[in-house]
Amino acid sequence: MQDSTRLALSGERLTATYHLRASAAEAEAEARARAICVEQTVEFPPELIAEVAIHDQVIGEVRALRALAPGRFELVVAYPVEAAGAELTQLINLLFGNISIQPGVRLVDLELPPGLAAGYRGPRFGREGLRACCGDPARPLLCTALKPMGRSPAELAELAYRLARGGIDLIKDDHGLTDQSFCRFEPRVRLCAEAVARANRECGGHTRYLPNVTAPAGELRARARLARAAGAGGLLVCPGLVGFDAMRALADDDALGLPILAHPAFQGAHCASPDGGLAHAVLYGLFNRLAGADATIFPSWGGRFAYTAEECRALVAGASRPFAGLRPILPVPAGGMRLDRVGELLEFYGRDAILLIGGDLHRGDLSANCARFVAAATA
Amino acid sequence: MQDSTRLALSGERLTATYHLRASAAEAEAEARARAICVEQTVEFPPELIAEVAIHDQVIGEVRALRALAPGRFELVVAYPVEAAGAELTQLINLLFGNISIQPGVRLVDLELPPGLAAGYRGPRFGREGLRACCGDPARPLLCTALKPMGRSPAELAELAYRLARGGIDLIKDDHGLTDQSFCRFEPRVRLCAEAVARANRECGGHTRYLPNVTAPAGELRARARLARAAGAGGLLVCPGLVGFDAMRALADDDALGLPILAHPAFQGAHCASPDGGLAHAVLYGLFNRLAGADATIFPSWGGRFAYTAEECRALVAGASRPFAGLRPILPVPAGGMRLDRVGELLEFYGRDAILLIGGDLHRGDLSANCARFVAAATA
Incomplete structure (x- = not known):
């Protein structure tokens, strides 16, 4: 021995x-x-x-x-x-x-x-793969969330349909939607995936629906597989809640083969102090890449959270710089982004990003706002 | 609908x-x-x-x-x-x-x-149950860790034997020991559990060996079951690495039925800022209880980390106050505790605690130091 x-x-x-x-x-x-x-x-x-x-x-x-x-x-x-x-x-x-x-x-x-x-496969799709999934448009990808909590699966599915018809590339569950009594996971995912598929058939779109599979340890894989079987086009995961390795296991699961959006819930403290914790580039970029996320949601400067432009720039570098032979991933600036800021977001983040707008799409006419979102991002 | x-x-x-x-x-x-x-x-x-x-x-x-x-x-x-x-x-x-x-x-x-x-079983053993597992001595429970990293399973088992003969109640793996090439999980756990059982047979002791089962999402349960089968008397888990719910799943697993020590690796940022994050009582106490830990390891004041006496006192309250009908759990002050401080630790934490001393037991004669540890805690 x-x-x-x-x-x-x-x-x-x-x-x-x-x-x-x-x-x-x-x-x-x-x-x-x-x-x-x-x-x-x-x-x-x-x-x-x-x-x-x-x-x-x-x-x-x-x-x-x-x-x-x-x-x-x-x-x-x-x-x-x-x-x-x-x-x-x-x-x-x-x-x-x-x-x-x-x-x-x-x-x-x-x-x-x-x-x-070599022990880490990292992002299965990464920046280019995820863009390809969405038809590789000549603009940033566009994302929004199904909410508010309290709506029924059928109501959220109706919303998903309208958003898909509006040309949004990635429609994710709000990360607070899990498997609540008023909105069960299975019917929500089934109805929303069907609604998005119907919209895609009708208008030849590539919209993907990404349910939130953040769940107890013993149910995460089953929810992800159920999502896949229901026709989901990706998964939303909160690694701060389930652990980075649980996200990696979903990314590495060949039977799933779905792109993953990482959401930062419960991870805030890691970056809260300028001289402790993790640099934004490490948490949102390098760790998420090791753990197989294809895109990393974060609160962008200028929203209702508090990251600075400099921190966001460093974060983007962590998401995209050469690292361990892993694919670069797409930054997803979020957290209170507004339609009237798409221009400056585009200028700051460029084409290799996913712009996520939630509530602001709902001020006034949803379809018109989706059209504005697409137009502004294409400009 | x-x-x-x-x-x-x-x-x-x-x-x-x-x-x-x-x-x-x-x-x-x-x-x-x-x-x-x-x-x-x-x-x-x-x-x-x-x-x-x-x-x-x-x-x-x-x-x-x-x-x-x-x-x-x-x-x-x-x-x-x-x-x-x-x-x-x-x-x-x-x-x-x-x-x-x-x-x-x-x-x-x-x-x-x-x-x-009612949806949370919480700690299976809790304060009284864990004390009972160790023969309910009229003193705090005593704990130490198997280390340093780099020793072989046989060397760590020999150390475990000597510590068990020395009267330490709970012998845990260092949380950095997982399944490395130089110290594989299976032989380490098998040899250490055997060594502790042998010491118990020889001296009628109740010492328990708690291997570190912190592991990738897909392997956690298998490691815990392997530990149980090998005769481990409990489990060490880092919820900051595997997620709180993964620890809960181990606690709720009736086929395991083992006490769990929670280790705070990678959780430090949550408590780092006095006006952000989580209070010590919430992270180390309430969340660990919801997640089924029976004891909560934390860096005590006066060690090589930086918690204050006041923070430690609040933490102990979170571990023991009435909460959600869940059992109170034992605080495990650690992080550079020394033999010459056992008296003041005893005074501060009382009998309902687990005193964890690592490196300091190894300064000079290990057996004599164990005897000193037992005597000082009994005083």
Whole structure:
């Protein structure tokens, strides 16, 4: 049997980049950096570890540490790929499990070497695939949500029909619609999928209906399969509620083969502090790509949430930059977007985005507003 | 078929208490309060909802709003139980899904009415049950972790044997041990469970071994069952990595019937800001109880993390106060606790706690340190 004095790991390393808050003293930053390397791997006083192999091969290694500003440092840690195993849950734990609880450390970037990256299929469709699903129009894709909560399946289906006739590419359930007594999952999904299919037949459209399959652990897969069988064209998933790996399992399920929109419910705290948690690019971009989302919904600047334009720009970079050989995904600016802002959204996000407008489509005539939405996005 | 003009919900409501940051103007706080009621339910401009029934029965209702301090308010919102469905994922979404992304709103408490609470079994063992599992000693329970990462299953099993002989009640895997190539889950769990059983036979002890079953969505249940079959006496789960509901599913699995320790990896951001996210009592106490944990590990004041004594006290209240008819659970202060602090931990947390000491047990003679740990906790 192996023993830990003779570990023989591959030497392959993944790297995590953190921003650290520390007093301006270089020594304090160095001590914090080394403490992070220990905390995220052996979580054990290093002076009590006799095995040289564990020091050399298991404990994270400080690759770089440099001052960004007084009291702020950038730290790059290299971790052995074997510590991450072949599991997204453990990869996230390795990158930011315990240190999520420590103040003043933020995960701002990561890189996976090919051997580790090969374990993640990532987005099945990605940016180009999802655009192709929608007929690859020469404009951003357009999305809206079925709501409000309280409407019946038949009423939501009628709404879905009108939105599909209006030329919306992606019609998702509101993420608050699950399987409530007043709007059961099965009839909602069946009726809405039928309504969208009817609209597509009538006008030759490519509209896809994406039900919300966020559900208890034991029911997620069944709901997704039921959605597929009912004719859904994609899935809405809240990884903050079900866990990133549960979303990955849906993305990797060949029997489903449906594009996935990730919704950020219950994930807000991760990005709330500028010097703790996760950078927007990591949470919305890199983690969602590892977990197989094809598009990432986020509250855009200028809506009823609070992200800045700079944060949104960084997020888009996380969704689209080369990363672990995974497909880029589409950013979905949302959260109180309005028809009269489509022009500036288009200018900011460009064609490779999904513009999501909810309530504002319902001010006045829905069909006319859909036509305005399409026209503004095509401009 | 039902229609939304004739919703007939039960009128039963759950309540959520939030702390809000707002300008001192009462009107701004009232507007924020109403916006939260809308955001968390219909997520739709209320003036565009024609159905009186949705206004009356679906949209959250402000039950109370009062100033706590200049610019800080306490808000109580009542939500219809039907909006939460019968799903922990949706209950959490209803309480704090979208507003997790808004700055300046913190979920500090919740109450479920009996009809909704009846849908949650909660902790299978709870405080008294878990104590009984360990022979109900007249002292806090004692816990430690198998580490460091890099040791082989046989080495960890040898360590588990010595710790069990030393009288530690609960021996858990380090939460970074999953199913890595250098320490596979199956042999680790088998050998460690055997080692603890052998120690128990030799000295008549009640020590339990709790492997870390945090795993990809499709493997969690299988690992837990494998652990049970191998003789594990409980499970360690990181709900921040697998989702709260996945932990609940393990707790509710009658074929397992094992106590669960919840570990806070990747949950730190939820409590990081004093005026956003979740109160410690909610995250570590109420949510873990809804999700079936029997004990809640957290970084205690005075360790290498940053919670204050006041936060720890509030957390213990959330773990133990009457809530939804669910069993109280044991707080597990951890995160760099030391033998020389057992006295003050005992004084602070009392007998109804699990004291977790990791690395410090290994400074010098392990057996002597275990004896010191038992003696100090018994004092």
